[in-house]
Amino acid sequence: MSNAVLHLVGAAVGEGASDGGCKWGAAALREHGIAQALAATGRTVTWGDTVTAQPMLATSRLNAIEGFSERLAGTVAQVLRQNQQPLVLGGDHSCAVGTWSAVAEHLRPQGALGLVWIDAHLDAHTPDTSDSQAPHGMPVAALLGHGSVGMTDLFGWRHKLRPEHLVIIGARSYEPAETALLDSLGVRVMFMPEVLERGFAACFDEARTRVQAGTVGWGISFDLDGLDPRDAPGTGTPVEQGIRLADALQVLAGCSQDPQFVALELTEYNPLRDFGGQTAQAATDLVCSMLAPQANALGLAA
Numbered sequence: 001m002s003n004a005v006l007h008l009v010g011a012a013v014g015e016g017a018s019d020g021g022c023k024w025g026a027a028a029l030r031e032h033g034i035a036q037a038l039a040a041t042g043r044t045v046t047w048g049d050t051v052t053a054q055p056m057l058a059t060s061r062l063n064a065i066e067g068f069s070e071r072l073a074g075t076v077a078q079v080l081r082q083n084q085q086p087l088v089l090g091g092d093h094s095c096a097v098g099t100w101s102a103v104a105e106h107l108r109p110q111g112a113l114g115l116v117w118i119d120a121h122l123d124a125h126t127p128d129t130s131d132s133q134a135p136h137g138m139p140v141a142a143l144l145g146h147g148s149v150g151m152t153d154l155f156g157w158r159h160k161l162r163p164e165h166l167v168i169i170g171a172r173s174y175e176p177a178e179t180a181l182l183d184s185l186g187v188r189v190m191f192m193p194e195v196l197e198r199g200f201a202a203c204f205d206e207a208r209t210r211v212q213a214g215t216v217g218w219g220i221s222f223d224l225d226g227l228d229p230r231d232a233p234g235t236g237t238p239v240e241q242g243i244r245l246a247d248a249l250q251v252l253a254g255c256s257q258d259p260q261f262v263a264l265e266l267t268e269y270n271p272l273r274d275f276g277g278q279t280a281q282a283a284t285d286l287v288c289s290m291l292a293p294q295a296n297a298l299g300l301a302a
């Protein structure tokens with residue numbers, strides 16, 4: 001789908017996290033010139049609406065995220081109906097509920113969605129298990145069909161993702177309830193020690209093969225905190241010892257050229273912690289590497 005128009009959607013949400021700074025992430029990336037950088041790779045780029053969470057219209061934080069998810073899902077579904085490729089720019093990671101529910105809904109007549117989830121966290125809490133009650137710790141569970149109905153049942157159906165169609169890479173900060181849920185469902189999680197031992201390239205290769213099996217389309221939800229904070233300090237909840245940016249740039253280069261690649265989401269950019277703009281540049285380089293029409297458009301190996 002790499003010749004499709006690339007349609008950027010801002011997800012202005014920070015209410016899903018304890019530190020709300022990610023709400024300003026998409027606006028800051030836009031200011032930084034992410035759309036121009038993508039256009040310079042040869043893609044045709046358009047920036048559609050930014051969807052903004054509206055806590056003042058909600059009864060609780062969770063309810064604010066539920067309402068936001070529904071509106072973001074509507075926007076992403078519309079982009080897909082126009083045969084454009086969505087790039088959703090967060091925003092805290094609760095935006096994944098809206099993004100991937102819409103992609104799953106779009107693919108549903110043909111088949112299932114596959115998803116590679118790159119993240120320091122598992123985001124597999126439900127409101128019953130989360131100590132922080134932060135909705136950005138819940139999107140994986142919601143997409144798998146567990147959690148509040150307002151997050152699990154967008155478009156009137158549940159289980160947007162089947163456990164065997166999801167792979168999580170880079171996890172290193174999580175709570176026991178999350179591993180309990182994912183273990184019980186049989187989700188393949190590549191924790192950070194495995195990534196360090198086998199290398200990100202081998203891990204991503206396995207992940208891509210798994211999410212392509214039995215699905216009709218796949219995508220990547222990239223939480224910037226999956227990267228090492230030395231390369232990307234400006235994230236909502238940084239955790240030491242992550243994936244190095246140089247590895248990610250090389251391994252993910254051109255991944256969107258796969259005809260089954262449907263959408264990309266980049267989350268948890270927190271400009272309030274990004275002194276000097278290092279993380280904005282890392283985010284820009286990453287999306288350009290993944291979405292460039294040729295893998296070598298940036299001089300990177302295929």
Ligand SMILES: NC(=[NH2+])NCCC[C@H](N)C(=O)O
Binds near residue numbers: 121132136268
């Ligand atoms: N997408 C994220 N950054 N998630 C962080 C979640 C942190 C913690 N596990 C929680 O549930 O509160």
